[in-house]
Amino acid sequence: MAISGLAISDRRLAGEMPATLARVTAEQWLDAARRVHETGGRLVALWGADRRDDGGAFSIHAAYAGSDGLAILELPVAEEEETYPDLSAIFPCAARMQRAVHDLLGLVAQGAADLRPWLRHGAWRANEFPLRREFDPEAYRANAFEAYPFVRVAGDGVHEIPVGPIHAGVIEPGHFRFSVVGEKVLRLEERFGFAHKGIDRRFADFTVAEGYRLAGRCCGDSTVAYAWAYAQAAEALLEVAAPPRAKWLRGLMLEAERIANHLGDLGALGNDGGFGFALAQFSRLREDWLRLCDEAFGHRLMMDRVVPGGVAADVGDAIRASIAARSEAIEREARTLRDIFDEHSGLQDRFITAGRVTPETARLLGLIGLAGRASGQALDLRVDFPAEPYTRLAVKKAGHAGGDVAARVRVRFEELLESLRLVREIAASLPEGATRVELPHPAAGAFGVGWVEGWRGEVLVAIEAGEGGRIRRAHAHDPSWQNWPVVEHAIMGNIVPDFPLINKSFNLAYSGTDG
Amino acid sequence: MIPILLKILRTGVVTEKAPAAREEWRTRAAEIDAQILRLLGRALVIREVDAGSCNACELEVNALANPYYNIEGMGIKLTASPRHADLLLVTGPVAKNMEEPLRAAYEAMPAPKLVVALGDCAKDGGIFGASYATCGGASKVLPVDVTVPGCPPPPLAILEGILAAVALRKP
Numbered sequence: 001m002a003i004s005g006l007a008i009s010d011r012r013l014a015g016e017m018p019a020t021l022a023r024v025t026a027e028q029w030l031d032a033a034r035r036v037h038e039t040g041g042r043l044v045a046l047w048g049a050d051r052r053d054d055g056g057a058f059s060i061h062a063a064y065a066g067s068d069g070l071a072i073l074e075l076p077v078a079e080e081e082e083t084y085p086d087l088s089a090i091f092p093c094a095a096r097m098q099r100a101v102h103d104l105l106g107l108v109a110q111g112a113a114d115l116r117p118w119l120r121h122g123a124w125r126a127n128e129f130p131l132r133r134e135f136d137p138e139a140y141r142a143n144a145f146e147a148y149p150f151v152r153v154a155g156d157g158v159h160e161i162p163v164g165p166i167h168a169g170v171i172e173p174g175h176f177r178f179s180v181v182g183e184k185v186l187r188l189e190e191r192f193g194f195a196h197k198g199i200d201r202r203f204a205d206f207t208v209a210e211g212y213r214l215a216g217r218c219c220g221d222s223t224v225a226y227a228w229a230y231a232q233a234a235e236a237l238l239e240v241a242a243p244p245r246a247k248w249l250r251g252l253m254l255e256a257e258r259i260a261n262h263l264g265d266l267g268a269l270g271n272d273g274g275f276g277f278a279l280a281q282f283s284r285l286r287e288d289w290l291r292l293c294d295e296a297f298g299h300r301l302m303m304d305r306v307v308p309g310g311v312a313a314d315v316g317d318a319i320r321a322s323i324a325a326r327s328e329a330i331e332r333e334a335r336t337l338r339d340i341f342d343e344h345s346g347l348q349d350r351f352i353t354a355g356r357v358t359p360e361t362a363r364l365l366g367l368i369g370l371a372g373r374a375s376g377q378a379l380d381l382r383v384d385f386p387a388e389p390y391t392r393l394a395v396k397k398a399g400h401a402g403g404d405v406a407a408r409v410r411v412r413f414e415e416l417l418e419s420l421r422l423v424r425e426i427a428a429s430l431p432e433g434a435t436r437v438e439l440p441h442p443a444a445g446a447f448g449v450g451w452v453e454g455w456r457g458e459v460l461v462a463i464e465a466g467e468g469g470r471i472r473r474a475h476a477h478d479p480s481w482q483n484w485p486v487v488e489h490a491i492m493g494n495i496v497p498d499f500p501l502i503n504k505s506f507n508l509a510y511s512g513t514d515g
Numbered sequence: 516m517i518p519i520l521l522k523i524l525r526t527g528v529v530t531e532k533a534p535a536a537r538e539e540w541r542t543r544a545a546e547i548d549a550q551i552l553r554l555l556g557r558a559l560v561i562r563e564v565d566a567g568s569c570n571a572c573e574l575e576v577n578a579l580a581n582p583y584y585n586i587e588g589m590g591i592k593l594t595a596s597p598r599h600a601d602l603l604l605v606t607g608p609v610a611k612n613m614e615e616p617l618r619a620a621y622e623a624m625p626a627p628k629l630v631v632a633l634g635d636c637a638k639d640g641g642i643f644g645a646s647y648a649t650c651g652g653a654s655k656v657l658p659v660d661v662t663v664p665g666c667p668p669p670p671l672a673i674l675e676g677i678l679a680a681v682a683l684r685k686p
Contacts, residue, residue, distance in 0.1 A: 119612075121611075121612040123611030123612060123647065123648060124647050130647055130648070135647070137646045137647045137648075138645070138646060138647070139647070141647060143611050143614055143615070145615050165612075165613065165616050166564055166565075166616050166620055168595035169593075169595070170563045170565075170573050170576050170577050170593060171565065171570075171573060172565050172568070172570050172573065173564075173565050173566070173567070173613055173616065193612055194567065194610060194612045194613050194616070195565070195567040195568070195607065195610050195612070195613070196567070196610055196611075196612055196648050197567055197607075197608060197610055197643045197646075197648050197649050198643065198646045198647055198648030198649060199643070201646070201647070201648075202642075202643060202644070202646065213642060214642055217569045217571075217641075217642055217643075217666075218569065219569055219570060220568070220569035220570040220571025220572070220573075220574060220667065221570055221571070221574060223569075223571065264574070264577075277519060277522075277523070279580075280526075280581075280582055281522065281526065283577075283578070283580065283581035283582065284526070284581055284582045284583065286578075286581065287578060287581045287582075287583050290578070294669075300575075300669060301571055301574065301667070303571070303666065336518070336522060337522070339518060340518050340519055340522060343518065344519075509570070510570070511567070511568065511569045511570050514567075514610075514612075
């Protein structure tokens with residue numbers, strides 16, 4: 001995208017998604033952020049790289065989205081400086097991403113209010129940086145578990161409730177520190193990074209052709225979205241295009257993933273509202289759907305089925321008919337269950353007004369994805385920047401302004417029903433032809449980006465090729481980076497027992513952001 | 516209330532129409548149920564700990580609670596407190612940042628402390644391997660009784676792994 005009024009020489013990147021890349025100075029870095037902000041754009045992702053072996057400097061990258069696509073800016077950071085201008089004063093969501101960049105690469109966002117570690121809990125020393133070339137990822141290091149300075153809330157009757165990293169249910173690890181008076185939450189502070197697996201560093205052990213397997217394991221519930229974003233990025237840097245049938249099969253899998261997640265979460269939301277019936281019903285439908293996915297693609301979650309150059313699965317006529325029949329059956333049941341939800345006063349009492357994020361707060365904090373669409377932020381890449389097959393599907397964008405659990409449940413139902421329609425349409429109009437193309441050898445230094453609307457929100461993957469077909473640097477971004485800080489606001493003033501319900505209504509990723 | 520009751524009534528029929536694997540599954544479920552009773556003499560309580568998985572294993576563990584697998588009906592319960600747990604179900608390559616919490620959960624369990632490493636990551640680190648950020652599998656941190664491969668292992672494989680661990684300790 002073009003950033004209005006900014007004199008930089010950008011180049012259009014190859015690939016399915018509209019994107020530009022430009023190198024900027026520190027002044028332009030800040031100027032660009034302000035201009036993007038003024039024109040209603042958003043910060044999509046932020047990451048750093050060690051380029052000292054190629055140009056003699058580090059670099060920090062920001063991906064912005066505006067009305068005409070992505071603009072990726074790259075700011076070289078000299079080795080002796082190790083700083084770049086803070087973006088969090090303009091885009092609050094930058095704060096944690098900048099802290100993660102520091103933990104992994106040692107670059108400091110100058111002027112940022114919060115410089116506490118984020119991913120580094122003590123497994124590596126404060127003066128070691130895993131993304132630097134000299135860092136040996138396999139060297140033995142004592143695991144130190146450093147204390148973390150939480151923000152303290154003082155006052156009469158205020159006490160803290162620490163929760164996690166291990167939670168009560170079968171969910172991902174993370175820590176929530178509640179400061180409460182009686183049952184009322186004054187403040188929630190999240191502390192994550194527990195699932196940090198060193199993915200950004202690990203990418204460099206893979207070739208561009210193979211890295212999709214790692215990308216598909218950043219966040220298991222969104223494996224299709226990640227693998228597709230990775231494939232888009234790889235195809236962009238290789239300057240190849242997947243065949244039409246592969247693109248439609250990717251769409252089929254992405255919508256199937258959305259359906260599976262919405263079915264699971266709608267059941268869990270009912271359950272968290274004290275309505276066990278909903279969990280029994282929706283978990284049954286989810287299982288029906290996963291078994292169909294297994295039959296159709298050979299894997300219940302469709303892992304490793306989207307690959308650079310196409311897809312590693314194909315569906316025949318019998319499966320297409322099963323998809324049509326099963327999606328119709330689930331749609332009928334989902335409509336009945338929606339009526340039951342709507343008419344259940346006890347459930348609605350829990351949903352309505354709980355965890356409200358007003359459209360204004362959502363806009364200020366940069367809420368995106370399905371949670372954004374429940375708070376008046378009408379963003380959906382499938383509609384705003386459609387890639388095939390969405391160019392031909394006329395996806396109906398869900399949207400509500402209520403911003404509470406009820407609105408997020410409504411968006412879930414709408415998107416579930418829309419995706420059930422989409423899988424039928426895709427199955428009916430799947431183009432004939434090949435499902436995969438041969439990949440050329442990547443040129444060292446080639447760069448590509450992928451950007452996909454997963455069920456939770458937009459997933460971005462950027463890849464830079466190195467020597468010998470390997471990945472020099474790859475970064476995968478989860479929409480939960482933007483949305484987790486908003487959960488801290490959503491809970492304020494609510495009561496502690498409503499937190500599981502409110503949290504589930506967002507259902508954000510831990511592993512996806514911990515990396 | 517009437518629509519809910521109607522839905523429950525109608526769903527009963529749907530359960531009867533479950534996939535072809537149902538009969539086989541019922542047999543295995545009954546078998547597992549009998550074995551748990553024979554081996555433990557009581558129900559089995561499991562504490563699941565995500566030690567840095569991608570969350571796919573969690574999705575499949577949660578699937579065990581759906582009406583098809585219905586593990587609670589077989590006397591298997593997932594618990595919040597490790598102090599109530601017979602068995603620790605570990606997923607993920609054991610992120611270094613989860614090493615201490617995982618140990619603490621294990622320490623809090625009463626004997627016999629069965630441990631099942633679930634999925635390729637818990638087996639040996641999987642695609643993440645052993646690195647500055649990961650321990651490279653549950654056995655690097657805890658004594659593991661049974662390892663269930665898969666990425667992620669499907670629900671039936673998880674159940675079979677749990678049973679294998681139960682059978683190991685009390686022949």
